[in-house]
Amino acid sequence: MDLDSIECVSSSDGIDEDEIHLHHHQSEFSSTKPRNGGTNHNNSTVPSAIAPATSVHELLECPVCTNSMYPPIHQCHNGHTLCSTCKTRVHNRCPTCRQELGDIRCLALEKVAESLELPCKFYSLGCPEIFPYYSKLKHETLCDFRPYTCPYAGSECSVVGDIPFLVAHLRDDHKVDMHTGCTFNHRYVKSNPREVENATWMLTVFHCFGQYFCLHFEAFQIGTAPVYMGFLRFMGDENEARNYSYSLEVGGNGRKLIWEGMPRSVRDSHRKVRDSHDGLIIQRSMALFFSGGDRKELKLRITGRIWKEQQNPDARVSIPNMCS
Template sequence: MSSTSSSNEPPSPTNSNGLNGQNGPVTFFVPANQRNTSKISAATHAASKLIERAMMVNSLPAGLAAPQQIPQTSTHAIVAAVINPAGQGILPLGSASSELLSAFECPVCLDYMLPPYLQCQAGHLVCGNCRPKVSACPTCRGPVPHIRNLGMEKIATNLQFPCKFAHSGCNQFFFHQEKVEHEEICEFRPYQCPCPGASCKWQGGLNDVMGHLMKLHKSITTLQGEDIVFLATDINLPGAVDWVMMQSCYNAYFMLVLEKQDKQEQGGTSYQMFYAVVQLIGTKKEAENFVYKLELSNNRRRLFWEASPRSIHEGVAAAIAQSDCLAFDTSHANFFAENGNLGINVTIQRVDGGMSLNR
């Protein structure tokens, strides 16, 4: 993340109209000891004007020279609405920054657009996710936006955007390079029901997942402790079958999944595979605090697997598809089964330095 000097001396703009040539960025600066609503609004207004100018320059028809006071090199200008006196970069400032950020809202999905920015000839933008879905500019009904707006991209580089899950409680802001990465692991993102094999369409917050499972999936048994035995009964049942159990330890809940799938070789011969995996009712970052161990043992035979649990955001489907779990066929299952029942020893351990979850 870029940072800005905490000196009380404001940097000098390159010229008076808020635009620069090749000499470097323009910064709209409000000193910490003079910061008030009117000054913030003035900085935001100036930044908004720069956005308008950048869009106007980019929307000029090919071959038409830009006005003298708006040189084409102004697309290199960068806006910094307000500088954090602690030197931590650009901070969001309520309604002032909301006014500035509104220029980056997609008119279709209303989410904040991230670079690259493509605009129509009239200067209207649409985000990269929505652009393939539209047949015309959603604002003016002109041709689909296709003109690259470098000015907006330079401005966006120095702005912080709110997380897309702000409405669910996330109050963090990020530079666009970090925004997408954060949203992949944001604890406020909606979660799907983690129960495999069920046609449950539930979505909700992470803190609501266990309540949902206990209310609508009461058949799932929960065992307490770091070491348990996951007993899958009737493993010789025909067709695809899922066995699910919950394990509670370290103030966290883990979902144990054993899935049997029908497979077919190229020659047409069919066979069955078993896949065992553990997922944490938590985020990917929280899952890194733990290790799970699965073991099958019987008659001096032993099959062992150790890995970090999946988060419920990742789910188990990808792990099973890639065999990134304890995988074995029917013949191996029968080595360890007794009377058609298969017991899997499950151990959950906390990684050194890992913290218990408080949820």
């Protein structure tokens, strides 16, 4: 959303899914907490690679995409193999000898694959797990060490990495505002509030409780009704996001709207969160009423705070932990 003016004050109080080609994006990752030592080219500590028997694993490496091959594994008349995905990419021509591939399956190599155990493809990001050849695919779709997608919306950003890397990426590449503290006070001004088509997200990153949170604000339409929406996302997994809560408040002319909920993990796309309406939604008529004046200009002030829920072991109840 191309807002004309933004003012921010922060106070300090899946199996069938395509594989992520880790070797193609290695330079985009900074490592998670190290487990077994070792160093990558980003000068970040990563676990040493788990080294399987190279001869067999080299046989299972597709010469085109260099990923491990899964059935159906194809071969040409000369015995050169490649994965089924790349078979269509090379227009049915062997990438090694250029002979026509045909429809020959390499059943022997498929049988060999069934007997192997392999490390998770995210081992360089910290995952220590080893799985039977076919089981690791299911694990990798849910692996806690799998990289996150850039949470910046309104663009087709395909950058992936761990949280520290993405925070730096948001700051340096997307020029996102960074704030320290668990309270916020945003003022949104837009001269033509009727423009909601092709709106992009406004994003601010907050750092508190040793974690990072993304505050989003967007204009879109529910049916034919234009609305504004604000919500918070947690830069981490869903199970960690449940440890936090937040509130948003907007008002004017003696009225106000208040939203309170839990932040959604950035594992959920911004569109998924938006379409679930899980946040503070302001109808345009109400937003203009809050703005005052002649109702031709949007002037919204949204305040909010983030807190951590702490368990009281004696009372067995949740006690909000406010940052100062």
